[in-house]
Amino acid sequence: MTESLPDRKPSRRDFLKLIWAVFGGAAAVEAAGIFIAYLQPRLAEGEFGSRITVGMVDDFPAGSVTHIPNGRLYLVRLPDGGFLAIYHRCTHLGCTVPWDQALGKFVCPCHNSQFDMPGNVENPPAPRALDLFQLTIENNEIKVDTGTVLQRQAFDETQVVYA
């Protein structure tokens, strides 16, 4: 016991030290976990995040972009009559992107990212196309599920919903 050789058996003291370290560490991890769990977002029901009814198909002419503020989205009807529900949040740093009717594109005021009507990036710094929400049409009524944000790199035909 006098020499600390590398292969000596653990003493009672070493063992107790180890036990303290293990349980102390576990307690610290638990406390940190509780704190983080406590800070998790608490979402109120019925707010942005639910499934909302936007309107009737015929309310939106082909080639139009309509802002739906309570859904945080643009209802885009492409020139061919197809629908997209585009999240109005810039994929760069989260600013609300206004639709510029004169230019015919979305222009972000924060860092000048620009997107075309289906949401493709025309000018960086935005790293990807504007996000989508799932859109369904039942009995000519347009419904959008704002609970799940669908990320995409770029626009393609499969994203479009037709009446």
Added chain:
Amino acid sequence: MTEEGNPAPAPRSMFDRMRERLVPDGLPEDDRGRIRMVVNSLVLHLHPAKVPERTLRWTYSWGLGGLSAVLMMLLGVTGIILLNNYTPAVPQAYLDILELRSNVWFGELIRNLHHWSANLLIIVAVLHLVRVFLTGAYRPPRELNWLIGAGMLVLVLAANFTGYLLPWDQLAFWAITVGTSILSYVPLAGEWLSRLALGGPEVGGNTLLNFYSMHISFIPLLIFALMSYHFWRVRKDGGLTMPRGLDEAEPPISERVTTIPHLVRKELVFALAWIAALLVFAMLVPAPLEDIANPDVSPNPAKAPWYFLGLQELLLHFHPLVAGIILPGLAALAVFMLPFFDTNPASVGVYFRSRRGRSLTFLSAGLALVLTPLWVLLDEYLLNWSAWLPGWPALLSNGLIPLAVLLLPLFLLDEWLVRSFKADTEERVLFIAGFVFTAFLILTAVGIFFRGPGMGLYWPWELPVAGH
């Protein structure tokens, strides 16, 4: 205390005893008394009883650490007063600020004082860091205090950033939206971190409550603890580093003078002068306040708080992972490592280390002064990496490739210094830090003064006037 042979002292009244206990006897008249007073006082004993006269030179430390402490105290006092007129809820927070400005006695003055002290604190804390850097005062044995100081700078920025949201106006809402979105680019945990900070998918009532609680409890408590430790550590590490001129070979021997009055008097006059100046400033210049936050309308331009505009400027030019995470991460790592690889004790206390060090610093700062605006203009009007590299992922075409193109000349310059001039570690540190720091200052200035609607480049006099 009656003894044989001595007459008993006259009985003292209760009021005499109260006065003796509560009112100090007045200032000590000899050095021994002065030393005893420092040693026996809770606050004063953060100072040593005597200090080398030379370290008291105003032009060495510029009183920057002390001024930071004064500003922290002002912020604590005004912050506590402000708590009485503030509700961290939407939209009541904004209404409370309007009420504070128009209907509360001295409400506007207290708010202005808090606002301007907080902004000044950032400048002063950064200057303090620059002073400590330029005099090599982070070197052994002061490594730990350098790290504590850097940690406090991060906390001061966090305190400013969380406080920025509290008025719940357009300025606050969009600055925090932009600022917290950077978090979502942290690899793997980004979305989760951003939701945790915001308390939801976007800035809202939960964010306000989160930031409020951080701003008034966790951050100030931590700063207070670290500040106390920082002061104590200064004393433990042997006080301020000994100032030395560029031509003095040996650290000079300086006469030691008593802390009272030589140091304490200076500190009190300095603090009083700054408090007076801030009070006048707060009376004359109101803190900005815009319209109530509107999540549907981003103002144009939407800018982060001014101290993050250098970062926002980087975000205009690079992919967010590079501008928001990699570059700040590298800078933080360099600050953290500095006292462990740049350790030469011989040049501690000398501004710029040596004549050659001074020339190198000015050379690199001058280079950055010319190259940074040039690069901003080039990137704005000529360079278009994503168009030149179509089909490449944005992280490469708009991030790592331009970054490599920019860092290469700096690397070559550094190599050239080593080969042609046999530059040693401390000279290379001065050169690179001088370049990077100046470049960041210029980016910040571009963000503040030259970015207008659509984040286009404008002359400062063409910019719309912010606020009301």
